[in-house]
Amino acid sequence: MVTFDIESVRRFAALAGDMNPLHHDEALAGSTRFGGLIVSGTHYSALMMGMVATFLSERRPALGLEFEFQFRKAVAAGDTATMERRIVAIEPNPKLKGDVVRLEGTLRNAAGDVCVLAKSTSLSLPGHAIAAA
DSSP states (O other), X not given: OEEOOHHHHHHHHHHTTOOXXXXXXXXXXXXXXXXXXXXXXXXXXXXXXXXXXXXXXXXXXXXXXXXXXXXXXXXXXXXXXXXXXXXXXXEEETTTXXXXXEEEEEEEOTTOOEEEEEXXXXXXXXXXXXXXX
């Protein structure tokens, strides 16, 4: 779970170069159909990509090959979201010298609404043990 407090919403959007006033200007955002600041898609996309990278690299070194996001509903600043992912396929790929892992995931707001649908393809490198921390 992650809570998108107002300051982190503004800070992340600024760091990502996303100066859309819907992420920075409470008065303007409040006058829109959203009723307040919303989280930049870049913000939760990065968190979802990080979730995949962490999940895979806890087992073996891995790197992302492709990510796809469908933004279905805006995430309000101040909301708490839950991210989930599941493996849908693992396919050996001799050319890439590893296993191609396909995952699907969701991000849901506190009300349980699906805000983001995600798909990813990563390369997991077999034969490389991960040292325990």
